[in-house]
Amino acid sequence: MIPGFPDPHLSQIRPVRVRTPEGCEECLALGTPWVHLRLCLSCGHVGCCDASPMRHARAHASALHPIVRSLEPGEEWRWCYPHEAFV
Helix, strand or coil: CCCCCCCHHHHHCCCCCCCCCCCCHHHHHHCCCCCCEEEECCCCCEEECCCCCCCHHHHHCCCCCCEEEECCCCCCCEEECCCCEEC
């Protein structure tokens, strides 16, 4: 990314509904634990963070689903997986 220019993936952000507010969608189905939760800002998928054993948020990320925000209480940050940067 070039400093001073907005991340081009910001255009992929959509109004979303949290699909599984109770936890990571895949971990709930598999019965596996997670550490922190991330919300896909393109579709509402809830995945677990990179500190979690399964890293489902990163696995879900793609060209059409690149940006997540933290679902942790009090956290407002967003992350772009392709650029590995806060946005």
